[in-house]
Amino acid sequence: FAEFSTKEHNWLIPDNVQEEPYLIAARISPTNVGFLLNARQVACEFGYLTPAEFVEQTSRTLNTIRKMPRHRGHLYNWYDTRTLQPLPPLFISxxxxxxxxxxxxxxxxxxxxxxxxxxxxxxxxxxxxDHLQELSELGTFPKRLLTRIQAKSRTDDWTVAVVKFPAAALARIGANETDPAGKARWFAEQALVRLNQFRRVLVRFAPWMLxxxxxxxxxxxISLPRQDLSLKELPDVxxxxxxxxxxxxxxxxxxxQVAQRNSLERLLSLVSGxxxxxxxxxxxxxxxAAEAGKLAEQMEFGFLWSRQRKLMSIGFETEKDQIHSACYDLLASESRLGTFVAVAxxxxxxxxxxxxxxxxxxxxGRPVLISWTGTMFEYxxxxxxxxxxxxxxxxRSHRSAxxxxxxxxxxxxxxxxISExxxxxxxxDGNYGYHxxxxxxxxxxxxxxxxLVISPYSTFLALNVLPTAALQNLRRMHQDGWFGIYGFYEAADFTSSQSRSWRHNPELVRCWMAHHQGMTLLALxxxxxxxxxxxxxxxxxxxxxxxLLLHERPVNYLPSTASVAV
Incomplete structure (x- = not known):
């Protein structure tokens, strides 16, 4: 997301990036837009963006969304990320x-x-x-030094431990014969960015901690403030x-006390800023927050509802000016989220x-809601x-599935x-098929x-259902080499093209799709x-x-006698 959400793509995210041949799909769907926005929130939560960076990047994307043609508040199904023009046929999904x-x-x-x-x-x-950990695993950063810094980061003086980190140690890390792809150099550069951004946070918002x-x-x-102040407390403090x-x-x-007076004057100047x-x-x-809420409220869902079937149509065909005749009618479907928000x-x-x-x-013997194609994605x-x-x-159905x-x-x-x-x-044109x-x-x-096509993002979706089994599955995929420069590859295809049977060594689908990477980040x-x-x-x-709609019990559920009011 960080590498491909650029000015060239109007701060949106291309649908997918393919490794060989190198292709960038310069199109975006509303789902991709949403995952881009939420992915930055996750990056902020994980410490890969500061709040100020998050605001700057998110503002750019929301500014772009305001420029994109819409229908009754909805984004069309696909846009060109470079021109921002909707791609035919114009459809509201x-x-x-x-x-x-x-x-x-x-x-x-x-x-x-x-x-x-x-x-x-x-x-x-x-x-x-996290960046230093990766460098340590690549053999370019001393494990002993990493352990020492990690220990200091768990103390009350963690801010000092980070800000005093010797940046020169990162600047010396570069590509070499053991790192021809430049992975260590990339992580070193990003670690340096994170270090500089942390120092910037101190200067801009908490200078007394310098x-x-x-x-x-x-x-x-003098009674300087504590370091765990919330953002909304800061102005008054x-x-x-x-x-x-x-x-x-x-x-x-x-x-x-000239030295102390100089310190007081410098701190006063920084505090004002x-x-x-x-x-x-x-x-x-x-x-x-207000802009995000406004965009959501502007999206009308009533016209997507079929009065005859009392269900949500799969979408609106703008060129025909009518909703599609097909409707979403299964609870075990990715579409239940759309029904939920329309009700909400x-x-x-x-x-x-x-x-x-x-x-x-x-x-x-396990009961499970039936779905259309039996994918992890639907459940x-x-x-x-x-x-x-x-x-x-x-x-119950999540676990059974x-x-x-x-x-x-x-x-x-x-x-x-397994999923789509x-x-x-x-x-x-060289692009992978999709199914x-x-x-x-x-x-x-x-x-x-x-x-037989296995997709790693499906396992990430299962982390909140069976976390231990999911983690073991991901480790197995990683050990089998299903991992590339931007994380797990899209899929591993075990299907034999000759006999339509399954083969032992899969062909890796070497691309990364924005919405599947987004699902991975949110699941993590x-x-x-x-x-x-x-x-x-x-x-x-x-x-x-x-x-309350989400609290529905199975039909065979009977409360215990202990929980029944008398």
């Missing part, structure tokens, strides 16, 4: 628009959430250390600090949610935003996780049953940061008013 609203609400609440977070989050140090003012921090008469510094200077004769910067950052985050926006009746089919099948993609509550109808995927590939002795994805066959692969036991529609954030993406989404008032 219900599922894509639902994904985008979820992403916008997540962005809105995430921006407001940042106001309550410490401006000096320990995550900034952890993000920097090493230059260590003596003043020990002076109880800095105003009071400036007053105390003025008082200290007035009570300190010009010729006495920090107050203005903190006010500006607060205003910027509030503006981003109070634009369709809540009965639409209950009209989504709840037909079940059983796999090895789990909405859970990136929507919580899955224990004991509910959806939660993951187990079915594991058992489907176990006899073949290959990793598990690119596969090894190519079109005439919805699934597990037949879970599917209504049985597509290419002879194909949920599992590593205690469901943070779901927390942002569920913080929205409309979601809070509607989330």
């Amino acid at each position: 219900t599922v894509d628009s639902g994904n985008l609203v979820a992403s916008l609400w997540t962005l809105q609440q995430g921006c407001l959430h940042l106001l309550d977070q410490p401006i000096l989050r320990r995550g900034l140090a952890e993000g920097f250390l 090493p230059d003012f260590a003596e003043l921090r020990r002076d109880d008469s 800095l105003t009071r600090l400036a007053a105390r510094l003025h008082l200290a200077l007035e009570s300190n004769p010009p010729r006495s 920090a107050r203005m910067d903190s006010v500006r950052l607060i205003q910027d985050l509030q503006s981003l 926006k109070d634009e369709i009746p809540s009965e639409t949610w209950f009209l989504l089919a709840r037909a079940h099948t059983t796999d090895r 789990l993609m909405p859970t990136l935003w929507m919580r899955s509550y224990p004991g509910t109808l959806l939660d 993951v187990l079915s995927h594991q058992e489907f590939t176990a006899p073949k002795r290959v990793p598990w996780g 994805c690119a596969y090894a066959e190519r079109y005439a 919805a692969f699934g597990v037949p036991q879970l599917a209504i529609f049985h597509g290419d049953v002879d194909a 954030a949920n599992v590593l940061a205690d469901g943070i993406v779901q927390t942002w989404f569920h913080s929205h008032p409309r979601v809070q008013a509607t989330e």
Whole structure:
């Protein structure tokens, strides 16, 4: 996302990047837009962006969105990222628009959430250390030094440990014969960026934590602020600090304690600037939140609702000026997110949610909601935003579906996780084909049953369902070499083109798709940061008013006698 969301692409993200031949698909869907916005939030949470960087990059993208032609608030299904013109046929996709609203609400609440977070989050140090960890594993950074810095980062003086890190140690790391691809150099450069950005945060928002003012921090008469101040507290705290510094200077004769007086004057100057910067950052985050909320509210869903079937149409054909005749009618579908947000926006009746089919099948005795193609994507993609509550109808099917995927590939002795994805066959233009692969036991529609294509992003989606098994599966994929410069490759195709049977050594699909990389990042954030993406989404008032829909119990659920009120 960082490398390809550039000015050339109007700060959007190309749909996919292919390794060989090197191709960039300069088009974008509403789903891709949403994942780009949320991916930056995850980067900020992990310490790979500071709040100020996040604001700058997100503002650019939202400015672009305002320029893009829309229909009743909706983005069209595809745009050229360079010209911003919609690509024919002009179509409003219900599922894509639902994904985008979820992403916008997540962005809105995430921006407001940042106001309550410490401006000096320990995550900034952890993000920097992640880069050093990678350099250590590449053999270009001493493990002993890494261990020492990691230990210091867990103390109360973690800010000093980071800011005093010798930048020259990173500048010396370059490409060499053991690193022909320049991976170590890239991580060293990025680590240096993170170090410089951290120092910039100190100067702009918390200058009293700079090493230059260590003596003043020990002076109880000045009472410098603590380092865990939230952003929204900063302006008032800095105003009071400036007053105390003025008082200290007035009570300190010009010729006495020259060094301390110089420190007080320098800090006072920085504090004045920090107050203005903190006010500006607060205003910027509030503006981003308001803009995200406005974009979501402008997207009308009522006209996408079929009055005859009382379900959401798959979309609107603008050239025909009519909704498509096909409707989304399954609960076990990625489209349930779109239905949920349409209900939450109070634009369709809540009965639409209950009209989504709840037909079940059983796999090895486990009941599971049936889906169209039996993909992990259909069951789990909405859970990136929507919580899955224990004991509910959806939660039971999530777990059953993951187990079915594991058992489907176990006899073949290959990793598990099947979804729609690119596969090894190519079109005439050199691009990979794309298809919805699934597990037949879970599917209504049985597509290419002879194909076996495993997609790593499917396993990332399962991290919140069976985390240990998912992690083991990812390690296996990594050990098998399914990893490239931008992370896990799109897929591994075990299908033999000659006999349509399965082969032992797969052909790797060497590309990266924006929406699958976005799903990967959001899934990682949920599992590593205690469901943070779901927390942002569920913080929205409309979601809070509607989330009871997600508590539906299976039909065979009976409460224990102990829980029944007498």
